[in-house]
Amino acid sequence: MFNEWDGRSIRTFQAVMEERSFSRAADRLGYVQSTVTTHIAQLEKASGKRLFDRLPRGVEPTEAGLALARFAEQFAVLSQALEDELKRSEQPNGVLRVRALESYCVARLPRLLAEYAERFEAVEMQLSTGFMQDICERVLDGRDELGIVPRDPMHDGLIFTPLLQEEMVWVSAPHERGERHRKSAYISYGNQCYYHGVGEQLLREAGHPALAQMQLRYPSIELIKRMVQAGYGVSLLPLVNVMDELHTGQLVQLTLPVPEPIEHGMIQLRGRQLRPAAAAFAALLRRGLVD
Structure with a gap:
């Protein structure tokens, strides 16, 4: 019946x-x-x-x-x-796990995170930092719902949504101007970082193999900048992360070759519908609510 x-x-x-x-x-x-x-x-x-x-x-x-x-x-x-x-x-709630490059988190996400937390109090945001490969792996296996990476991973299991073009610059301490950088170390996050590989290749192509070989690796953008400021070497970093130091003279920009602007984007698992909490965060990212 x-x-x-x-x-x-x-x-x-x-x-x-x-x-x-x-x-x-x-x-x-x-x-x-x-x-x-x-x-x-x-x-x-x-x-x-x-x-x-x-x-x-x-x-x-x-x-x-x-x-x-x-x-x-x-x-x-x-x-x-x-x-x-x-x-x-349908309302954003629960735990939302997002993973991104540490330098991106520091420079680009504070305002967005504050906006998101104010609008969606029922969501517990768990933001972690990582590098290109592990960000992709964590999104693919479902440990993180969204990732932010410095280029399109070109993976069939992932959807890549471009967010912004990141301009890169070489920086050193003020007394490292001119030819002094030839005797310095190349300071970076290390081999896991996409920026590191790009910078190493540019140094070799520009005729500085010794600088590319002498490397110092640190886990945070602030520590990298401090080591560069102290005169230990040079680094290839996003311009947005060093604008204040360049303005105040704590760092100077070198004339070494730089890459084309790096296209950061958001990745998500293909075929999986975003939960409301993730969809709301993705919408803020696409709208460009950044510092």
């Missing part, structure tokens, strides 16, 4: 019960009267019972109609509860 019922017919039945009229129920629901008649006929056929007595001035429920009315009310309550629950589940 239940398989032959549907929500529209139940709602029509309730409207007829309350209005005691097919025509008034039709007006209330925005139907033509024949639609109301059809819905009630479907219920009567499915139940095998007459649900309304047709009177000269409207209708009155039969005993079967009164019995169905009690269950129709429960149906309406459950339907509303389900609708409310689905709406609640």
